[in-house]
Amino acid sequence: MTDPNFYMIMASAGLAGLGMVTAAGLAGWRGWLSLKQQEMHLFQQGETPQAAVPNAGARIEIADLKERIRKLEAIAAGVDL
Secondary structure (H helix, E strand, O other), rough: OOOHHHHHHHHHHHHHHHHHHHHHHHHHHHHHHHHHHHHHHHOOOOOOOOOOOOHHHHHHHHHHHHHHHHHHHHHOOOOOO
């Protein structure tokens, strides 16, 4: 393990890994900036971003999941349903 080639390979691999992480972070940062730019352009044009209204099927599914959670919490608390 004291071979100088080993240290050179490890240093190169570390730098390559750091470069990949940096490139991925930079790509994410640029994407986030692009998103914010688009939001600013919409806001300047007088349009406000609106949240999508979930359809009836999604609302029913959410209500079902809430009911299941309520039942599981009751079981965990030892309440007899």
